[in-house]
Amino acid sequence: MSDPIFFLRDMQLSLADLVALTGARAPDGVDLSPCIYGGAPFDEAEPGDLAYFAHPERLDLLESTNATACFVAERFASRLPTRTTALVTESPGRAFALAIARMYPSALRPGSLFAATGVNPGATIHPEARLEAGVVIDPGVVIGPRAEIGSGSIIGANSVIGPGVRIGRECAVGGQTTIVNALIGNRVLLHPGVRIGHAGLCGGADPRDESASAPHIGRVIIQDDVEIGANSTLDRGFSRDTVIGEGTRIGNLVQIGCDVTVGRKCKIQSQALIGPSIRLGDFVCVEARAGAGD
Structure with a gap:
């Protein structure tokens, strides 16, 4: 062997x-x-x-x-x-x-799980999607209409890129990641299993709060040089965008709620929970398993 x-x-x-x-x-x-x-x-x-x-x-x-x-x-x-x-x-x-x-x-970054270049067999790419030169697409990837992916980026096996999603240049998306309703900058690293842009549960503790189940019409905006750990979840905005500032590092199994703003070069460690509408400034460190709410 x-x-x-x-x-x-x-x-x-x-x-x-x-x-x-x-x-x-x-x-x-x-x-x-x-x-x-x-x-x-x-x-x-x-x-x-x-x-x-x-x-x-x-x-x-x-x-x-x-x-x-x-x-x-x-x-x-x-x-x-x-x-x-x-x-x-x-x-x-x-x-x-x-x-x-x-x-x-x-x-430093997730690579192609198929150890290949270009668009590989088994990927499904909508004809209205636009890929710049040098993009690597692993088998099993699904890319929706009007999605755009910049040169030098890698999309790992069995990942899903939804309609209209923008992914910048030199990004790495780990296997089985799902991205919808999101705009992603350059040199962003997403480790396997990340979920970006889905609707979360907003509203306060009152179970009668109607906003908890209301439509979420915001986006997720991830700026340049952000890294997000495996199996972390970033909810799209309810009434405004969820924003992650440039250079921020997010660990594994982190939950970011809707309408959250995270500043530049923050560090959010594993299993932390940032509740809806929380705003973090620049250079904030959130320790492992910490939580921030209303």
């Missing part, structure tokens, strides 16, 4: 490359020519691996790491063995993420 490898390394980086990429500081006079071939937890790393340390409660294990290099806060750098180069930074996890993103760019 072949070894299952899901993410192929695009490039290897030298220690000098890592310093330039992340701004980390290496010890004076250390050799920065050794290359890094992959990443691993500091307590499982082998020679050639890059690691990071951000768990002070496991400090006793740091001295036994076999990593070639390790991102580490300055106060812990002296605990690394001599075989491991300390790359000192205030944010080891962030530095590690930057390095891994450079080495494994395919892990």
Whole structure:
């Protein structure tokens, strides 16, 4: 049986490359020519691996790491063995993420599940839909009339793109995603199973509130560089648009209600619930399983 490898390394980086990429500081006079071939937890790393340390409660294990290099806060750098180069930074996890993103760019966005290009057999595309050059459509995809998809975008297997939906350039839509009544910007990442633009349950707690079952005539507008995690749901607006600001990151299993406005570069972690008509400003962080309501 072949070894299952899901993410192929695009490039290897030298220690000098890592310093330039992340701004980390290496010890004076250390050799920065050794290359890094992959990443691993500091307590499982082998020679050639890059690691990071951000768990002070496991400090006793740091001295036994076999990593070639390790991102580490300055106060812990002296605990690394001599075989491991300390790359000192205030944010080891962030530095590690930057390095891994450079080495494994395919892990940053959902790709074609069919490992192919162009429109693949089994996709159903309405003749009134418009696809720019370089769009990848996996088998089982359904694209409705007047939908538009920009160049370089990928639509994963068995996804449904409804009538009139606009998807920008260099977007990645994971498998079994459903998008209706939505306008989506450039470089947006939607992980598998996302549901966008369906009607939700609006109104207050009073069961006699007629708006709960009234028609929803708004849209979902997702600006550039947004990422939405697997199986998250964004309801379309009831009386106004539901809007997600540029650069916002939304985790898995998040529920965004109707008429919600989320600002730029927010972070909404897994299983959070943002109730109808809530407005979040820019740079807001909502922790996992948190809720916001009236």
